[in-house]
Amino acid sequence: MTDQHEPDGWGAVPTVDAISGTRDAPLEGTAPAPRPRRRLGRRGLVGLVAGGAVIVLLAVTGVVGYSIGTAEHSADRPVRAFLDDLTAGRVDDAVEAAGIERDKGDVLLTDAAYAKATGRVTGYRIAATRDDGDTATVTAYLKQDGRDVSSTFTLDKTGTEWGVFPVWKLQAPALGSVDVRVQGPSGAKVTVGGQAVTTSKDGTAELTALPGTYAVALDGGKWFAADASTATVSGFGDEVSTPVSMTTKLTAAGEQSAKAAVDAWVNGCIASTEASPKGCSFYAYGEDPAYTYTNQKWTLDTRPAVSVGGWVSSGWLVTTTTFGRATFTADISGPGGVGTATAGPMNVNASGYITGFTDQGATFRSAIGNGSSDTGT
Structure with missing residues (x-):
């Protein structure tokens, strides 16, 4: 059979099968012809490059993810969150996040109270972080009233996240306090940072406070006053403010009421029908038991003059500048008949203390006589 294309001259051309068939062995002493290398197509090359890129990308992503995770779980993160809330005036959030305990007496630990303080924390920078395994310490410099104030915070490791990153909990930082001492009666009304408080029996008030400067003022009503302070x-760290000592002084109305209380005390002593009035600075003695005394009375010849000074441990000091004079008389009857007994005139000393004020006025306590704890209003 002949190829139908023989007349064209292509009949002797070997078929494709003949060309791709078994090759003859090379001539002896001749090296085999090198097998041509197969070139990668563009698609194959792109595939390899893309595969390598994926591996590199995964590695880079892992490193970046680990770095981000480490940063987000750093021990300084809870400290930053706490200080961010504080600088923004979110006291309630800051106190809750830090686990700071407070009760109804902590009137300065509120958003409203802190908003009225000056010299608050307006910024911060983290200076150092030390990780000791289960605990960590963070040192920060607080920007307060134009100064850098160092504070150290402690954190506890409470576990891990994803089994890799530590979880830190901020220990409640030690808070400072505002310490106020009123040289005046116990139970005095004071405002600290706009918040009303009452002093204790020893005339003091101590309030837990966040970093800042707080205005301190005394509310003595119309009776007494004191200069305002801060x-x-x-x-942080148990910082106690320099104690604010407020020395009270009587107002004009207070001094007038004080002298009226002294007069009332003198009047009460003069009104007594006893030879030795209880709680008074004068008395008569030498009564004869053989006689009966009736119609006993005191007569005030002259009233004592007094001055009211500053506060001492027992009250505002009352000093007698001029003694008063009083006389005692009584009708007597006995073996010798009837008559009148007289004692005096004798000094009336009105020295003592104004211990406080009520709505009705001052309370006076005598420092002389046989009843120094008695009062007169």
């Missing part, structure tokens, strides 16, 4: 708490 108290500053710097940073």
Whole structure:
């Protein structure tokens, strides 16, 4: 059979099968012809490059993810969150996040109270972080009233996240306090940072406070007053403000009421029908038991003059500048008949203390005589 294309001259051309069939062995002493290398197509090359890129990308992503995770779980993160809330005035959030315990007496640990303070924390920078395994310490510099105030925070490791990153919990930082001492009666009304408080029996008030400067003022009503002051708490760590000592002085109305209380005390002593009035600075003695005394009375010849000074441990000091004079008389009857007994005139000393005020006025306590704890209003 002949190829139908023989007349064209292509009949002797080997078929494709003949060309791709078994090759003859090379001539002896001749090296085999090198097998041509197969070139990668563009698609194959792109596939390899893409595969390598994926591996590199996964590695880079892992490193970046680990770095981000480490940063987000750093021990300083809870400290930053706490200080961010504080600088923004979110006291309630800051106190809750830090686990700071407070009760109804902590009137300065509120958003409203802190908003009225000056010299608050307006910024911060983290200076150092130390990780000791289960605990960590963070040192920060607080920007307060134009100064850098160092404060140290402690954190506890409470576990891990994804079994890799530590979880830190901020220990409640030690808070400072505003310490106020009123040289005046116990139970005095004071405002600290706009918040009303009452002093204790020893005339003091101590309030837990965040870093800042707080205005301190005394509310003595119309009876007494004191110069306003301020108290500053710097940073954290049991910082106690320089104690604010408020020395009270009587107003004109207070001094007038004080002298009226002294007069009332004198009047009460003069009104007594006893030879030795209880709680008074004068008395008569030498009564004869053989006689009966009736119609006993005191007569005030002259009233004592007094001055009211500053506060001492027992009250505002009352000093007698001029003694008063009083006389005692009584009708007597006995073996010798009837008559009148007289004692005096004798000094009336009105020295003592104004211990406080009520709505009705001052309370006076005598420092002389046989009843120094008695009062007169």
